Amino acid sequence: MRRGRRWRWPARVALVIGLFATGWIGLGWFVFGLRLPPLQWEPAALPYAGEGENFRVEADGATFLGEEDGVLQFFAFVPEPMFLVTCKEVTTAQFSVGNIHPEAIEDGFASSEQRNLVREYALPVSPDQGLMVRLNFPQREQYRFAALGDTGGEKELGIALERAADLGADFLLHLGDLHYTERGIFNAATHAAKASIPMYATIGNHDFHRGREHPVKDFQRLFGPRNSFFTLGGVSFLNLDTAADTYPASGGDRGKMVRELWDQANPEADWVVFTHRPLADPRVALGHIPAEKDHALHHQGEVEWLQEAYNHFGVDLVLNGHIHASYGTEMQGIPTWIVGNGMQLSETGPSGEPLILLGDWSADGEGLQWHTEPLNAP
Ligand SMILES: [Fe+2]
Incomplete structure (x- = not known):
């Protein structure tokens, strides 16, 4: 009897703490969204x-x-x-x-x-x-952009920016993963500052967390928010954060931004999504790698939520990195390019060499067009 009493109060205190902790995590889940890996709430946006x-x-x-x-x-x-x-x-x-x-x-x-x-x-x-x-932005008869990911923040990023400019691009859409090395994100900012054309970056998993590091805060401060939107010429560019799984898929800043843009959907307009991870890994369908080794979004609810958003906006082209290779494919009926060989590794895609994508748009043209060029200058 005495023994039971001695444990009653600690048990009650533990129960109350447990209820608070569960409530707090639950509140965060619904209000902010949870990100995995690492297990954390949606990072706070920085002031502009x-x-x-x-x-x-x-x-x-x-x-x-x-x-x-x-x-x-x-x-x-x-x-x-x-x-x-x-x-x-x-x-x-x-x-x-x-x-x-x-x-x-x-x-x-x-x-x-x-x-x-x-x-x-x-x-x-x-x-x-x-x-x-x-x-x-300067008025153009024809606007041209380039897209490439997974360069890290060292000399390969400088090469990519130079190649994009040489190919006549007005800007580079960076498809994520700048922070492969300890100073990667900071060195990337130095390369961006030296470049001759601007670069707009989507966040990669390595920019979100790297071992015990959390470079996401530096990414947001140096390169901007994890989700953003702009229009140029006749094209709407939607930058979405797929750096880490989001629970629920509609939670956090990404869901908020997509909901705010929802009414701007116009099937006649040209929409480009640039985001780090693809909905699926084309290498699995091609039989090049087993399904358990895929590099894509893992959470089926998130794949479906993004797919619904892409369909709603009438997205014409999705640009991804994360897979360190170059693949042009179609996912759920939407043309998708994975141009993730920014480190210029041995190319495993059908081109046999790393590619950079170029997108063109002109008012009197046929709308958005795109093609690829070798990343290495001939
Ligand atoms: Fe990645």
Whole structure:
């Protein structure tokens, strides 16, 4: 009897703690979404605004890198970002924006300096008048983009950016996995800063977690959010996070963004999805690898949820990495290209050599067209 009493209170305390923990995880599951691996809630989004001594710059389409010598630094993750500058007292707001096409047109205010892909601003601002700065992508008769993934953040990324520019691309869609090495994500940012064309990146599994590291926060700060959307020419580009399984598939930022865009679906328009992991691994259907070794989304509910979203938006082309090879295929009726041999490994796809994809769109053309070129310059 005495023994039973001694254990009654610890048991009750353990029960209460257990109920709280279960409730907390359950709440997170429904509110934020769970990510696996590693087991964690959806990472928090980072703010897109920076504050100087007397001023504030709020970005729409650019991530805030930090402040250096009084200059707030941003990195654009869409081709046409906007900035709202406000202040508490009369001052000169100094900020810079990287990853801007060299021919981008300034709307509102001119930059004081342009070097490579960076625009620098020093704008007189007063409390009664906020300023709006917008960068417009150069008008093209034909827009061209390139796509490639799985380069890591070292010299292979530099080669990919150079090759894309040489092939006439206006920008590179990076299909994820920049962080293969300890400094990968930071070295990737250095390569992106040296490039001659902008790069917009989707997050790969290695950018989400790498062993005990959680580079996702650095990815979000350096390259932008895990899910984003922009239009250019007549094409809608949808960047979706498939770096780690999401439970439920509709949870987290991805589900929120897809729901917000839901009404913009237009079957006449051209839509491109760029996301790291494919819905299925074409090598399994081809009999090249056994099903248990596939490199695709594993969670069937997530495959179905994404498939429904792709169908709803009338997606014309899905671009994936993750598989370190080059495969053009069709998944559930949607043309899909896996261009994931950015490390230039021995190519196992039918091309026999690593490929880079090029997409073209012109107003008077036949809509979105695409083809591949060898990643290595002939
Ligand atoms: Fe990957």
